[in-house]
Amino acid sequence: MRKPVGFFLSLFLLGLLSRGGQADYSGSQVVLADGPLDSWHEKVQPAVWDGFDDGKGEFLVYLETQADLSDAPLLKTRHEKGRYVYQRLTETARKAQAPVIAVLSKLGVQHQPFWIANMIWVRGDQQVVEILAKRADVAGIFANPTLHFDPPAIEESGRTGVYSAVVAAEIEWNLEKVNADDVWASGYDGAGVVIGGQDTGYAWDHPALKERYRGWDGSSADHNYHWHDAIHENDPKTAPGNPCGFDAVEPCDDDGHGTHTLGIMVGDDGGENHIGVAPGAKWVGCRNMEQGWGTPASYSECFQWFLAPTDLEGNNPRPDLAPHVINNSWGCPEVEGCTDPATLLQVVDNLRAAGILTVHSAGNQGPSCSSVNSPAAIYDASFSVGNVTMDDSIAPSSSRGPVSLDGSGRLKPDISAPGTFIRSTIPGGGYAVKSGTSMAAPHVAGVAALLLSARPELAGQVAEIEEIIQLSALGLVSDEDCGGTAGLIPNNVYGWGRIDALAAIERAMQGFELQYLPFVVDGAE
Numbered sequence: 001m002r003k004p005v006g007f008f009l010s011l012f013l014l015g016l017l018s019r020g021g022q023a024d025y026s027g028s029q030v031v032l033a034d035g036p037l038d039s040w041h042e043k044v045q046p047a048v049w050d051g052f053d054d055g056k057g058e059f060l061v062y063l064e065t066q067a068d069l070s071d072a073p074l075l076k077t078r079h080e081k082g083r084y085v086y087q088r089l090t091e092t093a094r095k096a097q098a099p100v101i102a103v104l105s106k107l108g109v110q111h112q113p114f115w116i117a118n119m120i121w122v123r124g125d126q127q128v129v130e131i132l133a134k135r136a137d138v139a140g141i142f143a144n145p146t147l148h149f150d151p152p153a154i155e156e157s158g159r160t161g162v163y164s165a166v167v168a169a170e171i172e173w174n175l176e177k178v179n180a181d182d183v184w185a186s187g188y189d190g191a192g193v194v195i196g197g198q199d200t201g202y203a204w205d206h207p208a209l210k211e212r213y214r215g216w217d218g219s220s221a222d223h224n225y226h227w228h229d230a231i232h233e234n235d236p237k238t239a240p241g242n243p244c245g246f247d248a249v250e251p252c253d254d255d256g257h258g259t260h261t262l263g264i265m266v267g268d269d270g271g272e273n274h275i276g277v278a279p280g281a282k283w284v285g286c287r288n289m290e291q292g293w294g295t296p297a298s299y300s301e302c303f304q305w306f307l308a309p310t311d312l313e314g315n316n317p318r319p320d321l322a323p324h325v326i327n328n329s330w331g332c333p334e335v336e337g338c339t340d341p342a343t344l345l346q347v348v349d350n351l352r353a354a355g356i357l358t359v360h361s362a363g364n365q366g367p368s369c370s371s372v373n374s375p376a377a378i379y380d381a382s383f384s385v386g387n388v389t390m391d392d393s394i395a396p397s398s399s400r401g402p403v404s405l406d407g408s409g410r411l412k413p414d415i416s417a418p419g420t421f422i423r424s425t426i427p428g429g430g431y432a433v434k435s436g437t438s439m440a441a442p443h444v445a446g447v448a449a450l451l452l453s454a455r456p457e458l459a460g461q462v463a464e465i466e467e468i469i470q471l472s473a474l475g476l477v478s479d480e481d482c483g484g485t486a487g488l489i490p491n492n493v494y495g496w497g498r499i500d501a502l503a504a505i506e507r508a509m510q511g512f513e514l515q516y517l518p519f520v521v522d523g524a525e
Helices: 078-106 128-133 173-177 179-184 257-266 296-307 345-353 435-453 462-471 503-511
Strands: 057-065 111-116 118-124 138-145 194-199 227-229 282-287 325-328 358-361 381-388 415-418 420-425 430-434
Touching: 057 078, 057 128, 057 296, 078 111, 078 118, 078 128, 078 296, 111 296, 118 325, 118 381, 128 138, 138 282, 138 462, 173 257, 173 415, 179 435, 179 503, 194 257, 194 296, 194 435, 257 282, 257 420, 257 430, 296 345, 325 435, 358 435, 358 462, 358 503, 381 420, 381 435, 415 435, 435 462, 435 503, 462 503
Parallel strands: 194 282, 194 325, 227 282, 325 358, 358 381, 381 415
Antiparallel strands: 057 118, 057 138, 111 118, 420 430
């Protein structure tokens, strides 16, 4: 059973009933009034203390009050859900954060408020952590480490690998495998649907991507509401000489990974390069990583922007311009700050409540069981994707379930898609192949776009979209006994199987009454 939004704040906070003292603003310095403070340190994630550099560190302060979004499922349309969720989240954050922001301002501490979850990013010293943790309105303090280049390589989300050139095919093998070309022939190519992507950025003017960018009208570009950069110049973790700079005012990719994933979703140059599952869809983007590295704050900032896109100055949010689906070919391992498995849970739950499907790469830590092991792929609200090869075999590196990181035993991945030797776009106008679950996830985002172009009334109905994709998939069984699912469908290797775009459209067109999925692993939500 799916838990209500806000059920979890952090696993380390479950059962915690500590209350802190209240701030006294009367003096020139912020002091704490008397109160039961013995348990304040229990609110602070241990990794926070490890993140201080030269006496200061970054951390996320989650407040006790989180928005009640329980009425969101009662709303019918995506726009109604998005507007409702945006209003509830911003109203809750505005009211609850005011006294905490007053303290931070009085201390002269750098901070950034968020509303996608009721939390505040702070850069301060250990005394600031103590002052905040002793407050009754603070639920917990999470790590958001400062990263220095060059940190050790990470593999969790397919963000590494070597590109190689490959000759174009009339229709790429992976698109034929999922029957995307048959869906195009039936008249559905993703038109009317907007896909969002958060990644290392995007080469927006690539010939196979430019015409599909929502910020391009055919003669000129307007990047307001279509692009956001969550990598900021004043961020101490950023490396000098970034090829995109910081706070970029137009889409830019400082790594190449994001451009490759985007091409798999929508790429088509009108010539011989047919590489995208949904070439009729539009795209919007957010840079959440700098040269392949992000933090909980940068991931959250992109999610927040997607729920209500803003102009380039970060003003005048428009929830009506939110994308239908967001691709997330990244993971947040402990080294990036997700040392608590629930760090991004509230954020992802809130996106789902707004009627936005979030697709996630399952990770590349296979072949061991329970290797789907980093946010946000582990969450029930995330539609997580494994990587299959040309012959529908699971790639050895594709992460398997069940999820053990949070103790849930949750079945993962949810679904699988081609992710091995996938030809797609790269910066500079060229094409190359790459492999990983990062390449598999965009196929699912693309199939969701095809489905929504055929059945627009499904927009905002996240559970129904997921169910159609899962129940129409080519069922694949495995003899790997991960979580006791060997020989079963779904299982902790392939999920429900390999996506089939044509079967999904046909199933959606039947007009049957959708039912919730019958299979639940013991301990799952």
